Amino acid sequence: MNFDLPDEILELQASVRRLSQEKIKPRAREIDATGEYPQDVFEAFRDAGLTGLCIPEAYGGAGAGILGLTVAIEEVTKYSNVTGLMLLLTRLPTGPIMIAGTEEQKQRYLPGIAEGTTRCGFGLSEPQAGSDVAGMRTRATPDPDVEGGWILNGLKCWMSGVVQADWYTVFAKTGDPSSRAHDSITCFVIDRDTPGVSVPRTDRKMGVRGVDTGELLLEDVKVGPQNVVGGVGGFRLAMFGLNAMRPIVAARGIGLAEGAIMYATEYVKERAAFGQRISDFQGIQWKLAEIATEIEAARLLTYRAAWLADQGKFTKEWVPHLSMAKMYATEVAVKASGIAVQMLGAAGYMEDHPTELWYRDAKQLTIVEGTSQVQLGLIARGLLNHDLWWD
Ligand SMILES: Cc1cc2nc3c(=O)[nH]c(=O)nc-3n(C[C@H](O)[C@H](O)[C@H](O)COP(=O)(O)OP(=O)(O)OC[C@H]3O[C@@H](n4cnc5c(N)ncnc54)[C@H](O)[C@@H]3O)c2cc1C
Secondary structure, three states, X not given: OOOOOOHHHXXXXXXXXXHHHHHHOOOHHHHHHHOOOOHHHHHHHHHOOHHHOOOOHXXXXXXXXXXXXXXXXHHHHOOOHHHHHHHHOOOOOOHHHHHHOOHHHHHHHHHHHHHOOOOEEEEOOEOOEOOOHHHOOOEEEEOOOOOOOEEEEEEEEEXXXXXXXXXXEEEEEOOOOOOOOHHHEEEEEEEOOOOOEEOOOEOOOOOOOOXXXXXXXXXXXXXXXXXXXXXXXXXXXXXXXXXXXXXXXXXXXXXXXXXXXXXXXXXXXXXXXXXXXXXXXXXXXXXXXXXXXXXXXXXXXXXXXXXXXXXXXXXXXXXXXXXXXHHHXXXXXXXXXXXXXXXXXXXXXXXXXXXXXXXXXXXXHHOOOOOHHHHHHHHHHHHHOOOOOOO
């Protein structure tokens, strides 16, 4: 057993740490205040080769895998959760293509993401169907004029990066619309400029501002058989992409938690009350020690989950391990950001310090890509099936 990160990942960590301190830390507050897409940060990521981190070398990427992306996201999210989301979006919509796509789809869609010339979005959620994916109403019906073609109609919502995306991975019912079977759902890749595709609205949200979240409307969108990812009814295969994402979302959690606690730790060493530094109070020290332990536990779960995903261990029997990382790390982020606000007192509540921003930004993480409750359900199912340590 070896707990050391490989040398090339350590080098990546050091370089992304420098980039984050130089380019992201000074911009985090402004990105939140304006809500404008940080094109400068995207270009810095592109120039540093980070947009292609998890894309295989054969398609122009760095081939650093889920672990590479996890470590990079942890570093950038120490200062800005939304920049972690920008890197995450190089993997979320490309996942189904990398895992289940055809060679032609890989050649067409992956190099642009790796080079930072295109962006993409992931359309699973619908207004009435978030956790309950099988309740989706977006439909794809066979195109009578094109052999193997489909016509899509429906509304996706809360899609991250919906405005900036050049293409979307979208899920639609191809089987019986009332069916809850997974093979009634198919994954499609859809170019933004396909007739019938539009973005009718974007959301006003409490945090993670700078990358728009919004709706994608599909009105009689015609696509060919080359747009089907993982075969008709191949939802299960495409969902492996989501399983493999758990450590990447978890990385945003541990990065945010580390950033918040690093900041609070420096503050309590300076702040005085009752004639002494507040860091000398045992109550403050124990609180920091406890959350530091939880962050380290979350890091171990997250790195292990990234390692599992890179071994191709994202199928059903590995789900509990992947879900534990996502659930625990994101809950730790919420807890750590709350502790940071509390340790700064009134100052922590004001915009003079980044703590209130971390506090607002953290909450998104326990909701996206499977809420904490959904992850608990998956962990429990694995436990009941003896997929964990069991005699
Ligand atoms: C900022 C942001 C960005 C997002 N980006 C994307 C994106 O890019 N693409 C995309 O497709 N979606 C995206 N989403 C949507 C996100 O994936 C969904 O919000 C999430 O899956 C939860 O669905 P819901 O909001 O409909 O909640 P619901 O499913 O309505 O759940 C409401 C509450 O009930 C709980 N609940 C539901 N089912 C159960 C159960 N079986 N047992 C116990 N509790 C349960 C949930 O945990 C939650 O607390 C984004 C959301 C946010 C906030």
